[in-house]
Amino acid sequence: MTLYGRDAVLTELVPRMVGLHPSRNRTIRQEPRGEVPAVVLHGRHGAGRSAVLAELRGAYADRVPLAVVDCAGTADDDAAVSNTSSTAELLTDLARGLSGHRPGFGRLRLPRLLTGLVAVSAWHRGEAGEQTCARERVAALLTDCGLEKDPERARAWPGDVLDLVDGWGTDDLGPIAAASVRLFTDRYLGRRENRAMRRWYLDVDGPPGARGDDVDVLTGISRAFHLGDDIRRRTESCLVEALLEDLRAAYTGWRHLNAAPRPLALLDNVHTPAGGHLLDLLLARRLDAADRPDPLVVVATSLGEPRGERFAGAARCTFADVPGLAGWRRPVRGSSGAGLVTLPLPPLDRDELLTMLRVGTEWGVRQEVARAVHRFTGGSPLGCRMFYDALEAAPEPPSVEPHELARLRLAGEHVTEQMLHALVPDAELSGYLVLLSVAQDPAAARALAGAYLTRDHQAGAVEAVRSHLRAEQWPQAGRPFVADDFLRAVLVHELRRRPAGATDPPLSWPELHELLRAHHEDRGEPAAARRHALAAGRPDEAARWLADTFRDAAAARWLVDLWHIATAPHPPDPGWADASRATASGERDATFEGDSVQRSVNRLLHAVWFAADPLSVPDAHLRGRVGRELDFLSLKHPTGNSTLYDASQEWPAALKDLRTPGSAVGDGAGGEEGRGHGMG
DSSP states (O other), X not given: OOOSSOHXXXXXXXXXXXXXXXXXXXXXXXXXXXXXXXXXXXXXXXXXXXXXXXXXXXXXXXXXXXXXXXXXXXXXXXXXXXXXXXXXXXXXXXXXXXXSOBTTTBOOOOHHHHXXXXXXXXXXXXXXXXXXXXXXXXXXXXXXXXXXXXXXXXXXXXXXXXXXOOOOTTOSSHXXXXXXXXXXXXXXXXXXXXXXXXXXXXXXXXXXXXXXXXXXXXXXXXHHHHXXXXXXXXXXXXXXXXXXXXXXXXXXXXXXXXXXXXXEEEEEOTTXXXXXXXXXXXXXXXXXXXXXXXXXXXXXXXXXXXXXXXXXXXXXXXXXXXXXXXXXXXXOTTOGGGGEEEEEOOOOOXXXXXHHTTTTSSSOOOXXXXXXXXXXXXXXXXXXXXXXXXXXXXXXXXXXXXXXXXXXEETTEEHXXXXXXXXXXXXXXXXXXXXXXXOSSHHHHHHHHHHHSOHHHHHHHXXXXXXXXXXXXXXXXXXXXXXXHHHHHHHHHHHHHOOGGGSSSOOOHHHHHHHHHHHHHXXXXXXXXXXXXXXXXXXXXXXXXXXXXXXXXXXXXXXXXXXXXXXXXXXXXXXXXXXXXXXXXXXXXXXXXXXXXXXXHHHHHHHHHHHHSTTOOOOHHHHHHHHHHHHHHHXXXXXXXXXXXXXXXXXXXHHHTTSOOGGGOOSSTTTGGGSTTOOO
């Protein structure tokens, strides 16, 4: 499937930087010609960051030296063993990927980096954990970099090193570091590689204490790494420079003359501490050697807007700017961030979604279904792609109605269930989020946790969820509790499907909302309380409260309360949509006792309730009903005639565009909840 709006990365930007067509065996003029910027693709959850990297990996995996590294979940720098760190693990993964054999290209050799990694992997005498770490890392490097064909011999590394240790004295680390370097260089490096590597380490600006002959330097680097903190960072910087120098050396001679395709490093999640630190080291070393550019093409992804010192001086571009990047030059010599280009991955627009869902073709869905997909997902590429796959798997995609979308299945699961797995992989956290998704604020969330979670989980669940949402850069609005419209829509649909036995006491949709209604009533928040009465399936209660407050409330405040109440999540009743439309059209007026104002308010509430649902696309008849009811009510309000008349013109237009009417957004109980598409 096409990347929809992201094609410029795959078909233009990266091919020019690498110098190879993404699908044909044809070289392309490499641009920029000298220093190559590191590219950071950024976006929110579901923006398609990992999908872009997957497409690039598929295009180049067997054709150029390529490494794919996920910077999330690497070793903690406070690990129990002192011969590992997140940067060492990431550099190990980079080395393993870049050194893989590529048909038609061969295999890169990285003698400086590998020797440095072997040196820092040395262990203190008697430290079994450090020895295990050394065995696993060196065995992986030897086998994946093509240095050792016998896996058993590779895993025998610690024993072979110990056989070379002449004597210990009082030093528990130095002899092993020296023996490790000697064994690796003698066994796996050629004479010229060995000589070049030793000469480089003698000249490199390494950590304090790394002086003397080449063995002393590498032993000093090992000691510095084991010390941790700032001195370890100096060592890690040296290892990053070793990688870049290896790549410079590999791209001299015939590779330079023939403009061989450049190596490609795909770094996912550089917003993590580990990823940010690696990116900082790379940018700093490139700044120091700006007159000796390395050939490495770096494409990284970051969650959220890139901020902070490392992005100072970065070129902030859009996909429209991609053609101009062929002439990129580092704009500021004194800034390491000037070696960066950032590209946002925006949500898909409606035209892109219409193309994706093939609207107007024999297979394609109807336009209102595509609009409902866009409304529900907010244009999230992840959500749009999953709906596409679910529609493709449906027996008759063109016959699917908008309100049926969340009931579609994908690979045996409901499509919203798969979306939740992708957005919140942690099962315990996702379970908490599902329960708390209908809470309007943290206090309501705590009320839900107290009623439906066991005592062991009550106290920590709400704060765990808030910490997760903050750490993962989900919107933090305070109201509603889950502020992101797409995530909340997924969670609410999962809550509707949750079986009653999933919690103790058993969860009942009406009882859950009755608990929240009572909670807000006790707190003096009547509009919020009626919102949950509506969600529980008692629309008459909400309609009568709105009718009772109509003449006494300021018209602007009344409109805010109306919208806030009408954005209540609908009950899990499959006939809800038909019943709501019938009531809005006046077909059920006889079942609702009251005067003309009360009946008008009831019709208006049901019309807006249907229209505000994230999977509805209100047609002209329903939008007209909203306008007519507001126009009628404008004549009945003692002071708000102009306000309600203006709303009668504004609201139908806003609902046609699937957006929140401006006059529905205010402060207080319902104001903040009206933002976005306003679903519950």
